[in-house]
Amino acid sequence: MGIHHRISRRDFCRTGAAAVATAALPLPAFAQVAPRVVVIGGGFGGASCARTLKQIDPKLQVTLVEQSKTFTACPFSNNVIAGLRGIEAQQFGYDKVAASGVTVAAQAATAVDATARTVGLADGISLPYDRLVLSPGVDLRFDALQGYDEAAAAKMPHAWKAGEQTLLLRKQLEAMEDGGLVVIAAPANPYRCPPGPYERACLIAYYLKTKKPRSKLIILDAKDTFSKQRLFQNAWKELYPDMVEWVSLSQGGKVNAVDPATNTLITDFGNHTAKVANVIPPQRAGRIAMIAGAADNTGWCAIDPVTFESKSAPNIHVIGDACIAGGMPKSAFSANAQAKACARAIATLLSGGSPAAPKLINTCYSLAAPDYGISVAGVYQPKNGLLADVEGAGGVSPADAPRDFRAREAEYAQNWFATITAEVFG
Amino acid sequence: MKALRVAIAAAAVTAWHQPLLAASDPPPGAVSCSGCHSTGTASSSIPRLYGRDAGDTAKAMAGFRDGSLPATVMNRIAKGFTDEESRAIAAWLAAQK
Numbered sequence: 001m002g003i004h005h006r007i008s009r010r011d012f013c014r015t016g017a018a019a020v021a022t023a024a025l026p027l028p029a030f031a032q033v034a035p036r037v038v039v040i041g042g043g044f045g046g047a048s049c050a051r052t053l054k055q056i057d058p059k060l061q062v063t064l065v066e067q068s069k070t071f072t073a074c075p076f077s078n079n080v081i082a083g084l085r086g087i088e089a090q091q092f093g094y095d096k097v098a099a100s101g102v103t104v105a106a107q108a109a110t111a112v113d114a115t116a117r118t119v120g121l122a123d124g125i126s127l128p129y130d131r132l133v134l135s136p137g138v139d140l141r142f143d144a145l146q147g148y149d150e151a152a153a154a155k156m157p158h159a160w161k162a163g164e165q166t167l168l169l170r171k172q173l174e175a176m177e178d179g180g181l182v183v184i185a186a187p188a189n190p191y192r193c194p195p196g197p198y199e200r201a202c203l204i205a206y207y208l209k210t211k212k213p214r215s216k217l218i219i220l221d222a223k224d225t226f227s228k229q230r231l232f233q234n235a236w237k238e239l240y241p242d243m244v245e246w247v248s249l250s251q252g253g254k255v256n257a258v259d260p261a262t263n264t265l266i267t268d269f270g271n272h273t274a275k276v277a278n279v280i281p282p283q284r285a286g287r288i289a290m291i292a293g294a295a296d297n298t299g300w301c302a303i304d305p306v307t308f309e310s311k312s313a314p315n316i317h318v319i320g321d322a323c324i325a326g327g328m329p330k331s332a333f334s335a336n337a338q339a340k341a342c343a344r345a346i347a348t349l350l351s352g353g354s355p356a357a358p359k360l361i362n363t364c365y366s367l368a369a370p371d372y373g374i375s376v377a378g379v380y381q382p383k384n385g386l387l388a389d390v391e392g393a394g395g396v397s398p399a400d401a402p403r404d405f406r407a408r409e410a411e412y413a414q415n416w417f418a419t420i421t422a423e424v425f426g
Numbered sequence: 427m428k429a430l431r432v433a434i435a436a437a438a439v440t441a442w443h444q445p446l447l448a449a450s451d452p453p454p455g456a457v458s459c460s461g462c463h464s465t466g467t468a469s470s471s472i473p474r475l476y477g478r479d480a481g482d483t484a485k486a487m488a489g490f491r492d493g494s495l496p497a498t499v500m501n502r503i504a505k506g507f508t509d510e511e512s513r514a515i516a517a518w519l520a521a522q523k
Contacts, residue, residue, distance in 0.1 A: 052457075056450075333461050340457040359455035359506070363462060363499055377499050379455070379506025393506030397498070408471075409498050415470035416462050423460055 034059045035350045038119050038129040040109045040288055042066030044073075045320030045335035046135030047097055047424045052343035054101040060347070063127055064097060065119065067108040071425065074193065075332050076417050077162040081170050082203035084370055090162055092425035112292035114313050131346050134294060134301070134310075135320045135335065136286025137161075138192045141299075144282040145185075146257035146266075155260040156277040159200075160192060172276045173204065178212040180275030183265055185255040186221045187282045190300065192321045192330045194227035195376070197280055199366035202232065205240040206369050218272060219246045220265060221253040227329070228366060228374055228396050235368035255279070285322035292316055300324045305382035306357050307349065308342040317342050326386030327378060334362045336420055357382050359390070365413035373397075373409030453514035455507060465522070476522040483516035484509075 039050045042064055050064040071092045079085035098104045105127070111120030112132065119127045140158055142149045148156070159169040173182070182204055186197035201219050208215040217240075226232075236244040247253035252269025259266065264273045284290075284299025294301045294310040301318040302311040305326065310316045319342050320335035328334045337360045345355035360380045365373050378394035380387040397409060463475045475483060489495030490504035491512075497504075507515070 336461050337458040340460075344452070344457070356451075357454065359458075359511070361455065361458035361461065361503055361506070363503070375499050377502045379503060381454070390506040393502060393504075395502050405498060411471060412462070412498065415472045418470065419464045419472065420461055422464065422466055426466070 034061050035130040036061040036063070036128060037131045037133065037346060037350075038063045038065060038127050039133040039135065040065045040119065041135035041137060041286065041320070042068070042071055042094060042097070042104075043135060043137055043320065043335065044332040044420065044424055045137075045339045046133065047071070047094070048336045048339035049133050049135060049319060049343050050102045051097060051100050051424070052340050053347065056343060056347045058101055060350070061103070062101070063103040063105055064094070065105045065107060065109045065121065065127070066094065067106065067122075069093065069106055072162040072166070073332070073417075073421065074160075074162045074196075077159070077166045078196070078200045078203045079367070079370075080162075080166050081159060081173065081200065082207040083170065083174070084203070084206075087163075087167060090166075092421060094425070096426055109288050110291075112288065112316070114293060114316060117315060130315070130350060132292070132316045133308075133342065133346070134286075134289050134292060134316060134318045134322060135339065136288045137321045138283040138330075139286050141282045141284055145255060145279065147260065148258045148279055148281055152258060152260040153279070156258060156263065156279045158280050159278060160196075160280050160283075169276070169278055173207060176212065176215070176275045179214040180212065180216075181272075182208070182215065182217045182276045183272050183274035183278070184217070184219045185258075185265055185277070185279045185281075186219055186223070186226070186253075187280055188222040188249075188254075190324075190330060191280070191283045193364075194329050194331075195232070195364065195366045197221075198226060198228065198232040199368070200278070201244055201246075202235060202239070202366075202368040205236070205244050209240055209243060215243070217244050218274075219244070219253070220255050220267060220272065221246060221248050222255065224248045224250050228376055230399055231374040231396055232366075232368065234399060235372060235374070239369055239372065283321075285318070289318060289322050294318050295322075298324075305385065305387045307345040307355050308338060309345075317346065324386075326380065326383075327389040328360065328362055328380050328387050329364065329376075329378075331362055331364045332420065333364055333416075334360070336424065337361055360387065363416070365409060365416060367410055367413060368406070369410075371410050372403070372406040373411070373413045374406065375409055375412075452518050453511065455511060456515045456518045459515070459519065475519045478520060480513070480516040480520035483519055484513045487512035487516065 039046045053062045073090045094104045107121040157165045157169040159165040255265045257266040285295045289295040294313045301323045303323045308317040319338040321330040341358040348355040363377045365375045374397045376396045379390040487504045490500040
């Protein structure tokens with residue numbers, strides 16, 4: 001494995017340097033040692049950040065730690081669930097990331113020593129860093145809904161991390177007979193991809209309408225409002241009348257417990273037994289953020305809005321779904337935009353400068369049908385220690401737009417996915 | 427040993443200089459554009475912005491902002507930037523290959 005070779009050689013060099021230092025060689029001998037940045041997590045945030053760092057300064061030593069050899073993207077995975085797209089279209093490797101000069105360590109990061117500035121990998125290797133970037137995405141909380149643990153997820157898929165779970169939900173929908181009940185349980189805020197459950201409802205309804213038109217879909221929601229709400233509700237009325245029902249928190253939509261043996265979702269107001277149950281549980285920052293001391297008692301990571309440096313763990317930066325980014329939603333676009341801003345800030349810090357306040361953009365498309373796109377956009381800047389919406393900017397697609405407008409947004413959604421995945425992995 | 431390593435790392439970082447960085451520093455907001463606007467081959471209906479005439483980009487942003495240029499999403503994004511910010515972004519984008 002290339003990584004072992006490179007790291008052991010680096011370790012050797014470091015030992016050599018220490019020995020030389022003991023012999024009191026003048027300091028300038030070390031001036032050529034490039035700063036080391038370790039990035040944990042190879043998704044839209046981490047892979048973008050690693051590549052941008054190398055782009056800004058090819059001499060930086062950048063290591064991307066990512067356990068999986070293949071990344072399976074969440075955006076557009078609802079199309080896979082609806083049978084509109086193969087899972088292969090969601091999958092990307094790290095060859096081009098490695099070819100851009102980033103050392104890719106296909107290992108799990110299991111430890112962070114913020115004082116010694118080292119990351120421990122599952123195979124025992126220790127990676128020293130000057131700056132660490134955490135982009136671990138989310139962990140699903142298998143302790144939040146009574147009865148919903150990892151074993152239950154094999155019966156009642158969350159499909160909130162793309163891959164096997166996506167395919168499982170797809171298979172269950174295919175196997176369901178016409179007239180069946182599909183239930184989606186949506187969590188309270190904050191969670192990955194705020195409009196995701198509602199796009200999923202649309203695209204599953206699209207599949208049902210086409211193939212199993214007597215079926216029904218109920219969304220049991222732990223909240224009373226949601227992203228792009230009016231647009232989604234209009235689309236349900238317009239495209240899937242009498243098929244989609246949304247049950248809000250105040251109508252008794254919050255799922256408290258599940259029974260995987262009977263595929264039952266339990267709320268304060270009653271039980272719903274589904275043919276297909278998609279349970280999206282509450283979430284928190286990926287586990288390594290907790291290990292590194294970067295997550296607070298909410299389970300998420302407070303950051304400086306200029307540098308993305310953790311408010312509790314110095315020299316550790318957190319980007320993407322795991323961080324508390326104020327007004328910025330947990331989206332792939334946000335993670336990518338944050339990654340590029342964070343990389344700039346880190347390069348500036350490493351060269352002794354002080355990073356300028358960034359401005360960030362988020363654009364997030366959802367599909368109500370393959371040719372019916374809607375979007376939310378926002379512009380953000382640091383304000384009162386958070387990333388705040390720039391007033392007067394952003395917002396959702398117009399409620400009264402004609403169908404050709406929706407068709408154009410659906411096309412832009414496709415183009416966005418092609419462009420962003422090419423920037424990150426291509 | 428650990429303390430020595432940290433000292434060496436600190437010395438290495440302090441001695442690190444990057445004169446190139448300041449010259450190519452993108453203005454606030456500029457690096458977000460490539461989330462949708464490809465920096466590679468423009469194969470989609472979303473135009474490539476790298477290398478594009480700065481005047482054209484700034485003019486389009488002004489049009490999106492005041493509503494004279496119809497758009498699906500750029501009207502919402504352009505309102506987050508002043509004319510001066512847009513012109514700085516446009517100039518940086520024009521200078522990229």
